[in-house]
Amino acid sequence: MKPPPFEYAAPDSVAEVLELLQGSPEDTVLLAGGQSLVPVLNMRMAQPRVVVDLNRVQGLDTIEDTTDGRARFGSMVRQRRLETEPLVRERLPLLTLATRHVAHLPIRSRGTLGGSLAHADPAAELPATVSALDGRLRLQGPDGDRTVTAGEFFVGPLTTAIEPGELLVGVEVDVPPAGTGSAFVEVARTHGAFALVAVAALLRLDSGGSIDHVRLALAGVGGTPYVPAWLDETALGEAPDGALFRRIGERVSQEVEPFDDIHATAAYRGRVAGVLAARALAVAAAGASEGTAA
């Protein structure tokens, strides 16, 4: 199928994008890697009047290591760069591990970090990963800039806090301290397919071997990434053993609210979520002890 006719604009600057968006914000869409948008247009699930292509906009494809323990990504950073960029592989291995599960190489070569976050597919890997990394998303609109947390950004399936007329310009994430173990585990129908359930985990041990930092975020178990708010209370100060991780997994299974779809029942996803959460924590704990990521 082909998309219905639309006007096409390829601006060079964020200022021009914002100007174009102000023309008719409800009727204008942004094109990043096109890997989700183009199928949507071809299937005529969206019929915008104007498509604004972000691919020539200057300054949206940078990756910066900030001095305050955070890393800053422009929204047009290609997914493939999250796998290959040394800074990301060394300092944020969770992003590299997660991105390897996203689709296939040609799709990751075009698809962008910002496009995946803005599309907000509940089964996508990067929204859960950015949630685990305490991401903050920078939006720019007619009234200036604003920053929202990942928890505020993901509102529901394919729905975010981006207002008409706004653009996602970038994402900042915490760089986990040295010695933090990272794990990304997923069950999918085939490698490269969207996750049925996926879990991102970070875990660090103190000098006595007790957990002193832990984060979990799951994809595929509800409309938005699931981040257990009770995890610190349950795990901090505890020894990283299998019994603790199974207990956490059981609570995850009880608390997530997955959907039934043609690929899996909600009950199946709930059970898998618990098993994968326990497994991801165990892998991250092993990485924390050995200083590796898996």
Ligand SMILES: Cc1cc2nc3c(=O)[nH]c(=O)nc-3n(C[C@H](O)[C@H](O)[C@H](O)COP(=O)(O)OP(=O)(O)OC[C@H]3O[C@@H](n4cnc5c(N)ncnc54)[C@H](O)[C@@H]3O)c2cc1C
């Ligand atoms: C066969 C296939 C398999 C796939 N498998 C997976 C998978 O396993 N896991 C996974 O996570 N993804 C998967 N994807 C989706 C892929 O990761 C897309 O790249 C991603 O979802 C969207 O990124 P994009 O840069 O292509 O964005 P686009 O398709 O260009 O845009 C997606 C949406 O985000 C909006 N948007 C884009 N950038 C911005 C911005 N800066 N500000 C505001 N709005 C913006 C667009 O207007 C559009 O609504 C798959 C895609 C295909 C075709």
